Amino acid sequence: MTETNFVLERYSKIDSGSHSWSSPSNIALVKYWGKKDNQIPANPSVSFTLDACKTTTTLRYEKLENPGESFSIDVFFEGKKNEAFKPKIETFFERIYRYMPFLKDYHFIIETSNTFPHSSGIASSASGMSALALCLMSVEVNLTSDQTLDTERSRSVIEGSQEHYFYQKASFLARLGSGSACRSIEGDLIVWGSHKAIEGSSDLFGIKYPYEVHENFKNYHDTILLVDKGEKQVSSSVGHNLMHNHPFAETRFKQAHDNLSQLIDVFKEGDLKTFIEIVESEALTLHAMMMTSLPYFILMKPNTLEIINRIWKYRQDTGSHVCFTLDAGANVHVLYPENEVEKVYEFINNELVAFCQNGHYLCDRIGFGAKKLTM
The missing domain is CATH 3.30.70.890 (GHMP kinase, C-terminal domain)
Structure with a gap:
């Protein structure tokens, strides 16, 4: 799998919509510390996905009549408008624009909240960026599904044959917002970073740990x-x-x-x-x-x-x-x-x-x- 697999080439435009996801933090057992260009890890890592420590994000979007060269974003954290988070979101959008070219076609309202203190040593960027990436993937599904299909059939785009691609691209996008965010999409043990002994491991996204896990490490x-x-x-x-x-x-x-x-x-x-x-x-x-x-x-x-x-x-x-x-x-x-x-x-x-x-x-x-x- 290469980065070109995640480039969105064609999509339709719909007027508006909204999606909500909750995504957990994670705690690395083998730590990722040090990175190369484009959010590539200097070493592989493995983490436990958490459960209660999570971010809930709602993404609302409305088609712009006259799209510009910049992104149109409002960010609300814990119910209050938060200008401090906006530059990080704009940087994230810049990084992923190649893979989601509809980002300049819409005004986005991002409403987010955590179940834990922000910036206190718990990976709030991991849960926050992964939740936002998943919301954006839901937008992509809307824009690439046949709009004449009913809701149930449209939902099957995620639940059926495209599910693997959906979560893999979400992890890929989340990584470009915060490296460890790519480990928060799925659970319960996630590997991120290429490792010669772990089949399917990649620097581009996290994968479920593919081998046997003893009952000692369950729950x-x-x-x-x-x-x-x-x-x-x-x-x-x-x-x-x-x-x-x-x-x-x-x-x-x-x-x-x-x-x-x-x-x-x-x-x-x-x-x-x-x-x-x-x-x-x-x-x-x-x-x-x-x-x-x-x-x-x-x-x-x-x-x-x-x-x-x-x-x-x-x-x-x-x-x-x-x-x-x-x-x-x-x-x-x-x-x-x-x-x-x-x-x-x-x-x-x-x-x-x-x-x-x-x-x-x-x-x-x-x-x-x-x-x-x-x-």
Whole structure:
């Protein structure tokens, strides 16, 4: 599959319409950190798709009488007009215009909201851009379907033979808005980035992990401890760019490939011990890259370290399979299998919640991707 497969060459024009999708965030187990031109990852990654942490987006569109050279967009976040988000959406539209040439034919109203704090170390750009990409794909379906067909038959364009293309192009488009967004379209384990041992893996879009997964990794839980709910100290885009000329970049990229190779057997055999070693090492390596870049940053807070040390002690004392991972921020994702939910949840409430900002945390678990909402 190449980029030319996603170029839309012919479409009809309809007057107006609207679509709504909810799309989840995701948490990378093997981290994507560093990218090439056109949002191509410097290394492959694999993630759990989440369930409760999601963005809901409604896209309304109306045909312009006199289309111009620029995009016509209004953005509303949590019910209020948000000019700050507009430049990012315009950049996204510029990147995908080749694949969706109808974007300048319409005025778009984008209404979006999150179930979690924006820019706080949870991948809001992943859920937000994936939800928007899916809305745009629904517009494309409308513009390329025979308009004389009834609603049920038109819907079959997605549900039938074109379903794979629909979600694959949505992932491809989402990547051009935010790299990790391409991993939020489907679930529950998603691979993004070309890897020699994973059939179908691609730098252009995410794919469902294609091999056997042990029951140990079904219904995994993720409790997100909000150590710092403020704006991230360093945006993901800035962080990725710091990998250019980083002294340890090539070693890091090789490590990611090796860890993903190792996870193939881990997922098949249900090896929780090795899973924990890889996932925690990946989290700490991500932060090590930030601490050894120029300029350098320390994204963890004292309470982040306190939580990590308490998880290690609890695991040593009890034999639990609880572990942590981190995104590019201070918050801690506490991962644990289904059969340990009650004990780990008690541990979190008794020992970890005290280190969260205002005692706030989010309970989530593995999810299975985005959902189209009825208007």
